[in-house]
């Protein structure tokens with residue numbers, strides 16, 4: 001970027017790179033394309049192992065996280081919500097932090113994820129490796145996905161999904177279908193499949209279609225973000241529950257990021273690639289904040305949900 005000014009996207013009509021928070025009422029940061037410089041470099045993924053980066057991890061209170069999960073389960077059983085994604089921040093104290101090494105480790109650990117480093121002097125440094133696409137648009141064709149349900153990958157075992165995970169993910173697929181009803185046509189829901197993200201497995205259903213002529217990117221984003229893969233159902237009830245009960249600020253975790261280029265007049269350039277900001281961390285003053293969460297439904301068992309967040313944070317801890 002040519003300066004350190006903070007720019008915001010007004011209506012996603014711009015061309016550039018956006019970084020959006022979980023809370024869709026807050027501003028989306030924009031790196032305008034016209035202010036950006038484009039550099040390309042081939043990275044050798046071999047890491048200098050003589051540099052050791054010891055760390056001490058401090059689990060944010062387990063009891064507290066379990067308490068919020070139990071409250072969420074009660075609320076779901078009382079009928080206020082169907083699903084809510086509860087998350088937490090885990091602090092890791094870094095004695096030494098070599099950005100390029102951590103980035104290379106992320107790239108080699110997550111070979112089918114969108115791996116990024118994002119920095120703005122007024123916001124800070126974020127890194128991540130997300131398996132979830134929020135939205136891809138090329139001309140009038142778009143792709144999105146429903147991604148939810150987690151288990152630890154175990155290469156020797158036949159993969160079996162329990163009904164809790166299958167239902168949790170189906171809710172996301174149904175939501176996407178419903179939200180796109182008036183914006184898109186020729187909606188195609190692919191077969192649900194298992195995908196690997198680092199050492200974890202998830203359920204994924206790809207959804208694609210054609211945008212109606214008058215649909216805008218703003219409309220499309222408003223319809224999808226935040227999906228029940230990161231928020232819950234009904235969306236507003238779950239969002240309020242999250243904002244009231246999680247005892248930290250998600251800020252850009254479970255937001256989205258990527259390139260927008262929806263209104264470009266140049267032929268063949270009308271492309272947008274947005275990813276949900278999962279498996280991510282913020283680095284600040286020898287401290288990494290790792291963000292992890294999981295979907296809670298009526299069938300959730302609080303302790304297991306805690307373990308799921310531990311598995312998720314382990315994959316991030318490993319790259320540190």
Ligand SMILES: C=C(O[C@H]1C=CC=C(C(=O)O)[C@@H]1O)C(=O)O
Nearest residue numbers: 147148149150229292293294295
């Ligand atoms: C909210 C997160 O994951 C979402 C995406 C995949 C699986 C999820 C789950 O099993 O709960 C979550 O919906 C996270 O990793 O922090």
